[in-house]
Amino acid sequence: MxxxxxxxxxxxxxxxRAVTALVIIATSSLLLINPASAQTTPANYLxxxxxxxxxxxxxxxESTAPDGIVVEGLYPCEGSYYSISSVEQWTVHWAxxxxxxxxxxxxxASCQTLSAYESELNQITKYVEANATNPGKYWGGLxxxxxxxxxxxxSQLETLNLYIQNIMSSxxxxxxxxTEIEPNSWNTATYNTILESSWADPESYSTSTIxxxxxxxxxxxxxxxxxxxxxxxxxxxxxxxxxxxQVNGTAWTNSYWGGAYWANLWRS
Amino acid sequence: xKVLIGRKVxxxxxxxxxxxxxxxxxxxxxxxxxxxxxxxxxxxxxGRGVPSEKCNPSLDPTYGTPLPSSxxxxxxxxxxxxxxxxxxxxxxxxxxxxxxxxxFGMLHCxxxxxxxxxxxxxxxxxxxxxxxxxxxxxxxxxxxxxxxxPGDAACLGANTQHxxxxxxxxxxxxxxxxxxxxxxxxxxxxxxxxxxTCGSFTFNTTNEEWYATSPSSIAELLSGGTPPSAVxxxxxxxxSAATTRNAPNSVSTSCFTG
Numbered sequence: 001m002x003x004x005x006x007x008x009x010x011x012x013x014x015x016x017r018a019v020t021a022l023v024i025i026a027t028s029s030l031l032l033i034n035p036a037s038a039q040t041t042p043a044n045y046l047x048x049x050x051x052x053x054x055x056x057x058x059x060x061x062e063s064t065a066p067d068g069i070v071v072e073g074l075y076p077c078e079g080s081y082y083s084i085s086s087v088e089q090w091t092v093h094w095a096x097x098x099x100x101x102x103x104x105x106x107x108x109a110s111c112q113t114l115s116a117y118e119s120e121l122n123q124i125t126k127y128v129e130a131n132a133t134n135p136g137k138y139w140g141g142l143x144x145x146x147x148x149x150x151x152x153x154x155s156q157l158e159t160l161n162l163y164i165q166n167i168m169s170s171x172x173x174x175x176x177x178x179t180e181i182e183p184n185s186w187n188t189a190t191y192n193t194i195l196e197s198s199w200a201d202p203e204s205y206s207t208s209t210i211x212x213x214x215x216x217x218x219x220x221x222x223x224x225x226x227x228x229x230x231x232x233x234x235x236x237x238x239x240x241x242x243x244x245x246q247v248n249g250t251a252w253t254n255s256y257w258g259g260a261y262w263a264n265l266w267r268s
Numbered sequence: 269x270k271v272l273i274g275r276k277v278x279x280x281x282x283x284x285x286x287x288x289x290x291x292x293x294x295x296x297x298x299x300x301x302x303x304x305x306x307x308x309x310x311x312x313x314x315g316r317g318v319p320s321e322k323c324n325p326s327l328d329p330t331y332g333t334p335l336p337s338s339x340x341x342x343x344x345x346x347x348x349x350x351x352x353x354x355x356x357x358x359x360x361x362x363x364x365x366x367x368x369x370x371x372f373g374m375l376h377c378x379x380x381x382x383x384x385x386x387x388x389x390x391x392x393x394x395x396x397x398x399x400x401x402x403x404x405x406x407x408x409x410x411x412x413x414x415x416x417x418p419g420d421a422a423c424l425g426a427n428t429q430h431x432x433x434x435x436x437x438x439x440x441x442x443x444x445x446x447x448x449x450x451x452x453x454x455x456x457x458x459x460x461x462x463x464x465t466c467g468s469f470t471f472n473t474t475n476e477e478w479y480a481t482s483p484s485s486i487a488e489l490l491s492g493g494t495p496p497s498a499v500x501x502x503x504x505x506x507x508s509a510a511t512t513r514n515a516p517n518s519v520s521t522s523c524f525t526g
Contacts, residue, residue, distance in 0.1 A: 050452060060354060074451055077468055078460060079486035089342030106451070110467045110525050136330045148401045149447030151465040169319065173328040176318060185401045197317030206374055206395050208402060222316060232376045234365050235357050254323050256331070268352070268378070268453050 039244045042251040042261040048072040051090040059265045068100030077111035088127040095138040104143040109151030136173020143178040148185025161196040174256035183212035192220040201226045214248045223249030350453035351381040356427030371407035382456040388412040392446035404446030408515025412437045435507035441522035442466040444515040466523035
């Protein structure tokens with residue numbers, strides 16, 4: 001008669017194994033999804049070029065060419081390179097070359113009014129939608145650089161982002177909008193509100209800014225970020241691997257662009 | 269034995285609860301505010317409030333449309349190619365970087381290869397504060413320039429250790445409020461910044477003057493002809509002096525809109 005499974009020693013041994021296994025599984029599952037754990041280093045990256053510049057070079061610390069391009073449109077007061085027509089034409093140029101492309105505009109209040117930015121963004125969107133061969137596949141959409149020092153209030157930026165959200169809702173495929181926000185310009189609650197339904201592209205330039213990105217994740221659950229890294233800062237904030245390793249949560253990803261994780265690198 | 273088994277059951281229950289909690293968190297993350305891995309995209313939320321078709325090609329009827337056979341370069345302004353290089357990791361000693369960041373905020377550092385100059389830009393924001401927004405740094409916002417003699421290998425080296433005392437420091441019109449953002453390089457020597465809410469300014473490293481940025485001023489500066497009128501800004505300082513004094517008073521009469 002086999003009594004083994006009823007023997008006290010077996011019960012103790014079996015329970016030990018079961019408990020150990022469950023504890024390991026439970027701990028692992030919490031570690032895997034814990035928003036307090038750092039991003040995995042993104043394999044793909046966007047790198048910016050200004051209108052009329054060539055495709056961006058391999059970024060510092062990276063070993064491969066950029067996987068996509070940000071057309072750095074700044075604002076029209078910066079001169080003819082940054083006129084609406086120049087920005088929209090270069091966006092279409094890269095998208096039609098089969099490059100994953102995003103169009104960035106800096107919302108700087110001293111240059112033009114909020115309604116002028118809305119008009120500019122609407123015009124660019126309509127042009128790209130009409131002239132790019134497959135914008136839904138290659139145009140990631142708009143990216144708005146929003147910083148406290150640029151002069152627009154938080155409520156104005158919320159208004160702007162809702163406007164963008166509205167115009168991008170009617171675009172095809174992937175095209176949506178990113179907010180490149182300087183997180184420490186505002187407290188966490190305000191930062192969270194400004195984000196609206198954008199894809200977050202937080203400027204992760206310092207202990208302070210990264211701390212605020214992580215506070216947003218912990219407090220409001222926006223834990224997916226395409227981290228913005230300035231490649232011209234002094235080490236270590238020029239190193240995307242270091243910076244993304246400080247940011248909690250998950251890097252941005254999208255099936256239209258192959259499903260890898262992405263960071264966004266900046267240069268002048 | 270009862271006590272032993274009872275304790276095991278308690279631990280077992282706790283572990284099971286942890287596991288269920290983990291599963292619940294996973295579901296919340298994927299179905300709620302965050303995105304999952306690429307493989308999950310077809311069934312997961314695309315981000316807080318983002319339409320699901322923005323992450324799901326199967327919902328897009330235009331996905332896969334072929335590219336055109338030709339792709340002409342836009343009829344846009346002639347190419348510009350700022351000829352710059354980053355400062356090396358050893359450009360300043362670690363102590364000097366720490367000191368400079370403490371005084372001038374986050375630092376950009378790069379070389380202008382056409383003019384044999386090194387540039388350091390401090391954004392003028394305190395890096396040690398947790399306030400939102402951070403206060404101005406004690407030394408304010410700056411653009412500092414070191415000009416090397418042609419052939420001076422030590423000075424021209426990106427990884428040769430430099431001293432900030434060899435730089436000249438130039439202040440934008442409103443250096444004491446911080447918040448200066450480096451926007452771009454134009455041509456070979458024009459540095460465009462936003463100076464808080466004071467306005468957008470262009471600093472020319474060759475004549476060390478500040479200009480209000482506008483399409484016409486940029487065009488005039490790039491043409492090499494008669495430059496536009498420079499704006500007033502606080503007096504420049506040597507690198508040594510700038511690292512021992514507070515930011516100078518602003519020249520707010522130089523601020524403008526549009």
